[in-house]
Amino acid sequence: MNSYMQEAVKHLNKYDSSSKSAQDAQKLLNALKDTYEVVGCRFRHYKGGLYKVIGEVIHTETEEKLVTYEDQDGVLWEGPKDTFFGKVIVDGKEIKRFTKIN
Template structure:
C-alpha cells in the first residue's frame, strides 16, 4: 500500500488528514478541511489527541502559517504522519498523563 508522502515543504496549499504536532508540543488529528458556508473560507477540522479528544476548527491559512518562537520561524503545526489516530479513551488518557503534555 502506498502511503502519501508528508508535505515536506509544508508550504503546500493542501492540508492532508493525519497527525500533526503543534509548536507547543501537543498532538492533533486533522480530520479534513471544511468551507465556511458564507465566506467559503477554508477551515481545518481537527481534534485533540489528549484529554477528551475535543473537536476544533482553525482557518487553514493560520494552520499552515509560520510563527516566531525563540527567534526562529517555525510552522504552527508540523506534519507527523497520516496514521489514523487511536480513538481508544485509554490511549488519549495516556497521552494526556504523559510528562511531555504541556
C-alpha cells in the same frame, strides 16, 4: 492522492466538464486537495499538543477555508487553513505552527 480524492475525481468525471456545476466542483476539489492529502495524519502543535486532521470545511458565509482537527481528548477544533499550515515566530526563529509527525 488518497482514496477520498480518487472517488471524488471519479464522480466528477461523470459530468460534462463544460457545465457550471462541474467547473465549480473541480474548483472546490482543487482548493481542498492539499488538505485532504493529510486527512488522518497527526501533527504536533509548536506548543506540544498532538492533533489529527479530520478534514477541511468552507465557511458558509465567508467561504474561508478552515481545517478541522481533533485533539488527544477527542475534542474537535477548527481554524483557518492559512493559520494551521502557517508559521509562527518563536525565540526569533520562524517555525511551522503544526508539524506533521506521520
